[in-house]
Amino acid sequence: MKIIIVGCGKIGNSIAQQLRDENHDIVVVDNNAHKIDEATSTFDIMGVVGNGTDYGVLVEAGIDEADLLIAVTGQDELNLLCCVLAMQNENCHTIARVREPLYSRQQNIFKEKLGISMIINPEFASAIEMSRLLRFPTAIKVDSFAKGKIELLNFKVKEEYSIQNMQVMDIKNILKCNIMVCAIERSDEIIIASGTTYIRKGDIVYFLAAAKDTQKFFKKIGIRSKQIKNVLIAGGGTISVYLTRKLTEAGLNVHIMEKDKQRCEFLSEFLPNAVIVNGDAADFDQVLSEGLEDVDGFAALTNIDEENVFLALLAKKHSTAKIISKVNRLSIENMADDLEAGSVISPSKTAANYIIQHVRAMNDSLNSNVETLYRLIDGRVEAEEFIIKEKSKVVGVPIMNLKLKPSLLICYITRGDKYIIPFGDSTIEVGDSVIIVTTQKGLDEIDDIIDQ
Amino acid sequence: MNFSMVRYIVGWLMLLCGALMMLPMIVGIIYGEKATIGFLISGLIALAIGFLVRMKKPKNTRIYAKEGLILVSISWIVISLIGSIPFIVTESIKSPVDAIFETVSGFTTTGASILNDVEALPKSILFWRSFTHWIGGMGILVFVLAVFPLTGSNYMSIMKAESPGPKVGKLVPKVQSTAKMLYIMYISLTIIEILLLLITGMPFFDSLCLSFGTAGTGGFGIRNDSIASYKIIHQVIIGIFMILFGVNFNVYFLLWNKKIKEAVKCEELRNYLTVIVVAIIVIFASVHGIYKDAWLALKDIFFTVASIITTTGFATADFDTWPQLAKAILVTIMFIGACAGSTGGGIKVSRCFIMLKTVLKEVHAFLYPNNIEKIRYEGKVVEHNVLRSINVFVMTYISFFIISFLLVSVDNYSFTSNFTAVTSAINNIGPGLEEVGPTCNFSHYSIPAKIVLTIDMLAGRLEIFPILMLFVPRAWKKF
Numbered sequence A: 001m002k003i004i005i006v007g008c009g010k011i012g013n014s015i016a017q018q019l020r021d022e023n024h025d026i027v028v029v030d031n032n033a034h035k036i037d038e039a040t041s042t043f044d045i046m047g048v049v050g051n052g053t054d055y056g057v058l059v060e061a062g063i064d065e066a067d068l069l070i071a072v073t074g075q076d077e078l079n080l081l082c083c084v085l086a087m088q089n090e091n092c093h094t095i096a097r098v099r100e101p102l103y104s105r106q107q108n109i110f111k112e113k114l115g116i117s118m119i120i121n122p123e124f125a126s127a128i129e130m131s132r133l134l135r136f137p138t139a140i141k142v143d144s145f146a147k148g149k150i151e152l153l154n155f156k157v158k159e160e161y162s163i164q165n166m167q168v169m170d171i172k173n174i175l176k177c178n179i180m181v182c183a184i185e186r187s188d189e190i191i192i193a194s195g196t197t198y199i200r201k202g203d204i205v206y207f208l209a210a211a212k213d214t215q216k217f218f219k220k221i222g223i224r225s226k227q228i229k230n231v232l233i234a235g236g237g238t239i240s241v242y243l244t245r246k247l248t249e250a251g252l253n254v255h256i257m258e259k260d261k262q263r264c265e266f267l268s269e270f271l272p273n274a275v276i277v278n279g280d281a282a283d284f285d286q287v288l289s290e291g292l293e294d295v296d297g298f299a300a301l302t303n304i305d306e307e308n309v310f311l312a313l314l315a316k317k318h319s320t321a322k323i324i325s326k327v328n329r330l331s332i333e334n335m336a337d338d339l340e341a342g343s344v345i346s347p348s349k350t351a352a353n354y355i356i357q358h359v360r361a362m363n364d365s366l367n368s369n370v371e372t373l374y375r376l377i378d379g380r381v382e383a384e385e386f387i388i389k390e391k392s393k394v395v396g397v398p399i400m401n402l403k404l405k406p407s408l409l410i411c412y413i414t415r416g417d418k419y420i421i422p423f424g425d426s427t428i429e430v431g432d433s434v435i436i437v438t439t440q441k442g443l444d445e446i447d448d449i450i451d452q
Numbered sequence B: 001m002n003f004s005m006v007r008y009i010v011g012w013l014m015l016l017c018g019a020l021m022m023l024p025m026i027v028g029i030i031y032g033e034k035a036t037i038g039f040l041i042s043g044l045i046a047l048a049i050g051f052l053v054r055m056k057k058p059k060n061t062r063i064y065a066k067e068g069l070i071l072v073s074i075s076w077i078v079i080s081l082i083g084s085i086p087f088i089v090t091e092s093i094k095s096p097v098d099a100i101f102e103t104v105s106g107f108t109t110t111g112a113s114i115l116n117d118v119e120a121l122p123k124s125i126l127f128w129r130s131f132t133h134w135i136g137g138m139g140i141l142v143f144v145l146a147v148f149p150l151t152g153s154n155y156m157s158i159m160k161a162e163s164p165g166p167k168v169g170k171l172v173p174k175v176q177s178t179a180k181m182l183y184i185m186y187i188s189l190t191i192i193e194i195l196l197l198l199i200t201g202m203p204f205f206d207s208l209c210l211s212f213g214t215a216g217t218g219g220f221g222i223r224n225d226s227i228a229s230y231k232i233i234h235q236v237i238i239g240i241f242m243i244l245f246g247v248n249f250n251v252y253f254l255l256w257n258k259k260i261k262e263a264v265k266c267e268e269l270r271n272y273l274t275v276i277v278v279a280i281i282v283i284f285a286s287v288h289g290i291y292k293d294a295w296l297a298l299k300d301i302f303f304t305v306a307s308i309i310t311t312t313g314f315a316t317a318d319f320d321t322w323p324q325l326a327k328a329i330l331v332t333i334m335f336i337g338a339c340a341g342s343t344g345g346g347i348k349v350s351r352c353f354i355m356l357k358t359v360l361k362e363v364h365a366f367l368y369p370n371n372i373e374k375i376r377y378e379g380k381v382v383e384h385n386v387l388r389s390i391n392v393f394v395m396t397y398i399s400f401f402i403i404s405f406l407l408v409s410v411d412n413y414s415f416t417s418n419f420t421a422v423t424s425a426i427n428n429i430g431p432g433l434e435e436v437g438p439t440c441n442f443s444h445y446s447i448p449a450k451i452v453l454t455i456d457m458l459a460g461r462l463e464i465f466p467i468l469m470l471f472v473p474r475a476w477k478k479f
Helices: A011-022 A033-042 A053-061 A076-086 A099-106 A107-114 A120-133 A170-175 A211-221 A238-249 A259-271 A286-287 A306-318 A330-339 A345-362 B005-019 B022-030 B035-053 B064-088 B098-105 B123-138 B140-147 B158-164 B175-197 B204-215 B234-246 B249-256 B260-263 B267-289 B294-309 B324-336 B349-367 B384-411 B415-426 B448-462 B465-470
Strands: A004-008 A025-030 A046-049 A070-071 A093-097 A119-121 A140-145 A150-156 A179-185 A191-192 A204-210 A230-234 A253-256 A275-280 A297-298 A320-324 A343-345 A368-378 A383-385 A408-415 A418-420 A433-438
Touching: A004 A011, A004 A076, A004 B158, A011 A025, A011 A033, A011 A345, A053 A076, A053 A253, A070 A076, A070 A345, A076 A093, A076 A107, A076 B384, A093 A275, A093 A345, A099 A107, A099 A238, A099 B064, A107 A119, A107 A179, A119 A345, A120 A238, A120 A297, A120 A343, A120 B448, A150 A211, A179 A408, A204 A211, A230 A238, A238 A253, A238 A259, A253 A259, A259 A275, A259 B349, A286 B204, A297 A306, A297 B140, A306 A330, A330 A345, A345 B267, A368 B064, A383 B098, B005 B022, B005 B035, B005 B064, B022 B035, B022 B123, B035 B064, B035 B123, B064 B098, B064 B123, B064 B140, B064 B448, B064 B465, B098 B123, B123 B175, B123 B204, B140 B158, B140 B175, B158 B465, B175 B204, B175 B234, B204 B234, B204 B384, B234 B415, B249 B260, B260 B267, B267 B294, B267 B324, B267 B349, B294 B324, B324 B349, B324 B415, B349 B384, B384 B415, B384 B448, B384 B465, B415 B448, B448 B465
Parallel strands: A004 A025, A004 A070, A025 A046, A070 A093, A093 A119, A230 A253, A230 A297, A253 A275, A297 A320, A320 A343
Antiparallel strands: A140 A150, A150 A204, A179 A191, A179 A204, A368 A383, A383 A433, A408 A418, A408 A433
16 A cells, blocks of 8 residues: 655654555655654655645655545644545545544544544543553453444453353353354464354464453453452543543442642542542552552553553562553653563554554555455454445345355444444345455455355 | 665666667567667666565664665666666667766666657657656666565655655555555656657657656657657647656656646746746747747747757757847756656756745845744745755755866866756756757767766756765765
């Protein structure tokens, strides 16, 4: 693909490098000639010096033939404007980084009215990652479908889980959980699940679920050993706000320690369900007095990378809590990883990863009708989302009457606001978004699921 | 310093060089010449060495600016040595120094010769001489980038080191696609010239060799009088194509993408054409007395100006007999040279004009000390580091020139001869004035002078710094 990246900062460079390695044509645009020089002499990409909101500059960067524009400068408004300008070329998809909480709350409007394909907020994305790490310590999110409403997760079946030796259909019948097991990885084998498949100890189970159903499911099968209730957050920055909101929504008990009095006032006003403590996290005694030894989760989110890493190391020594630290500088992140100070999250890297995933999916679905495509288990399984735009062979027919290809499963149907786990009598209708999981390769159309 | 990667790419280059020698061999077979065997032997030697050198694939494939510079200078020295083997094996040129001079003159697209009688040479050797121009014109490493599947690094440093101009950019985001694109345009233009010459009745062999010489802006002829004895129409075609090959290839890329307006707007192109027109007018005014026919005079002046400014060096007239003003203008445009990003040599039009603007800015600064003024070129502000690199380049160029001039003067030829010999070598032109004029050649210079001129040609083609790098001890250290 031909990709233009506006903004040559941490995120810009990181995505430029990765996407170039995946053999895309990259042009970077930045105001700063020095940054462009550095980027173009490090990576095999082209650079244009200029303002990304100058249409002439975009034309010089080749907007007329570009497939995608990614605006990741430090300014939200500039990024959005850039994307709007890029849409002069109708075939150009756009991704904008928007970090102002106010704007990112309106991201659906930006997406629908302005036609921007993806809005990425690095802080918000990091908060989501952290919240997931804290809430489901055993589950790993793979990806999201239906514009983020449905998640694909996996977990490893341990001895104590009640799901062991159950059949897949029992999840609905006995556990009454609205989730869909789609694939099972058993040692080296891949099983596309059907109702009668048994779940065994040691399996890695991939399932689709709406976010709210996941927690219920985990509770039912007994993944509660490390269920986290109390979380202590050091530092009251933007990520803390997002994270706290996520956690308190899920019913967790959150304490935030922030050294600036005024900021504390603001936090208290903004986050009524959290406890705000005015104190310096760098003073470890204060952190201990706040009950570090008793919490289940600890997040070091101050503005100073080094402080976060120290806090994480100390916390590891004093408690058994799940520990997360935020690190902005990528080089420090690598070092922190080596120290094994819990999970290290860097906002720019998280944002870059989100963008890369989006681009990969876009690239895969460029010449097909696949809306979203993810490769799982080293690419041996594909999860594909189709939007049913018109009447076809599969529309209106109960699924049990469709002769599907082997190793193929219709996992999930989203119809408006409803999430449907399909059974034999379910039908696919026009306007649905359908998720298929399969080991078959190269499905381009929804009709391809039928065995000819 | 990643020497193993440098070695690996040089290995590829030797293989390429060996393979290219098969072309003159085919020419030799067609004309049934003894030299065929010579090319077979030389080709096999190059292939064998190349095969050995690149046998071990390096683990670390990353190269940086330093490797790029070293690689380019080593590569050019290596191909000059390998390229001279056919001359020695076929005994066309006896002395190794002369053979290397001739090869370097070929690859650097200079076109200065030490041969007194080119018509006596076998056709395959003549073909090889012209063909070296063609390869060297666009750049041999650019060719390697375009053809071979090198991966795992950013090879822009190589292209930057080999391509002429103050600021080397890409046409498309990937280096290797850019290299391919450049060669596609280069080959297309060359083919068009060959066809035009054929249609107007030039023998196939002559049109091939002369087109190669024009494309690379080289200047090796295959007759003793260069181009003078060809038909006027051929001279005009070659003249036009010399000017075309002296244009920045970015312009052709714009035309290719149907951005005609932007192509026409190119400031360097306009400056270049202006210099050509002004030079022609002034020389015409000073020369017309010598010629009886004004049209013939115009044709010769057009051809000579085109040949000199693009640093080709073909000749239809002995401009050494022209008045002093005409000669002075010719020597001036020798220094200006062609556009950046073309196949021509010299200081380059864009550098000269940016420097002129710098001078103007300094004058303004004296008059209005509080004024802030930015220098613009091609509608864009020229950044400080580009200005600095241009100034440093020109200073280094002048120093290099003076030192070479002093060394060559040891030979005790006339001042003009020595001066223009170095000018013509460092700017990759070919002929100079007086004893190195269009009707003479470089064979009378002593061996040390020839070596100095050989280094000058390489330094001029690679814009000095890659060659200077070789003399800096730190460049050779691993750390």
